[in-house]
Amino acid sequence: MSGLIYKLSKTKLWIIFCYFVLLFVVGAILTIVTLNFENSCLLGNAPITLIAIIGGIGSAILGNTIYYIRKLYKACIRNAVENPCSYNEKVSEIGNFFYFITRPFFAIAFSLLIHISLKSSVNFITVKEAIIxxxxxxxxxxxxxxxxxxxGSMITFIEEKSKKVIKEKINLE
Structure with missing residues (x-):
């Protein structure tokens, strides 16, 4: 297990847990509605692209909240969450808090990137939208x-690949 210690007050820890549980419910609802789109009055006549985007966002939120709820409760179980005392620890707490709060936004962005990638590959082989x-x-x-x-792995992957592309294509450094 990681030796990382999170600096979070009990209040912020509860806020993050409640936030992730709420997002889990939102993700589950979006996913269920999408999986049942043929019988749904909400999505019945919507284009496949819109349904895929909504379902992708719901699924991304589900996957993200499962991972980060698990990460946070494991940290609590192994006593790797400490109440910040000093000024530096309180600054660290802000970083830890926003680390957890912003992860679902990254998941949504990656879901949209995945959708764009799939859509562009479909368009690349010249299949029309109606055939999808x-x-x-x-x-x-x-x-x-x-x-x-x-x-987290996707952020690292994109960061490393983009540096490589920039270095090779633009010849920086």
Whole structure:
């Protein structure tokens, strides 16, 4: 297990847990509505693209909240959460708090990036939107869940790849 110690007050810890549970419920609702889109009065006539985006966001939020709720409760179990006392620890607390609060936003962004990637690959092989079927929705949701769950890894991956591309294509350094 990681030796990382999170500096969070009890109040901020509860706020984060409640935030993630609320987002989990939102993600579950979006995912369930999307999985039942054929019978849904909300999405019944919506284009496949919109349904895939909504389902992808819901799935990304589900994956993300599962990962970070687990990460936080494991930290609590191993006593790796401490109340900040000094000024530096309180500054660290702000960073820790926003680290957890912003992760679902990254998951949503990655879900949209996954959707764009899938959509561009479909357009690349010149399939028209009308021909895209339910499989596109489910693939988008599956990949978005994985992207949401692995948000931290995806951030690192994109950072490393973008540095490599910039270095090779622009010849910086």
């Amino acid at each position: 079927d339910n499989g596109f929705i489910y693939l988008n949701m599956l990949l978005s869940f994985i992207g949401g769950f692995a948000t």
